[in-house]
Amino acid sequence: MSLEQQLIERLQTLxxxxxxxxNESAGHGGYFPGKESHFKVIIVSDEFNGLRLVQRHQKVYALxxxxMNPGQIHALAIHAYLPSEWQGQ
Structure with missing residues (x-):
């Protein structure tokens, strides 16, 4: 299973x-076809209710x-929203 698929599967728990x-890996040095090192996550969930932004990020990083071991995901850009914040985006 690809790193992208593993990440999606884990985030589904929220x-x-x-x-x-x-997968934003192509925009970074050392890229080759199939490389999975840099990802951007946009996630909207009620699980973030009552959490500050840093706590939302911690929740995603924990999953x-x-x-994020060497040779796997190098960078993870997280955009975590509540449904009410996502409306109008």
Missing amino acids: APSHLEVI ASDL
């Missing part, structure tokens, strides 16, 4: 109403932590 996982 029951997102919207989820995008975008991806073992995928």
Whole structure:
């Protein structure tokens, strides 16, 4: 299973109403076809209710932590929203 698929599967545990996982590896040095090192995550979930932005990020990082070993995910840009914040985006 690809790193992207593993990341999506883990983020699904937050029951997102919207989820995008975008492989941005091609825009970074050392890229080769199939490389999975840089991702952008856009996630909208009620699970973030009552959490500050840093706590939302920590929640996402906790799900991806073992995928961020050397040679795997190098960078993870996180955009985490509540459904009410996502409306109008």
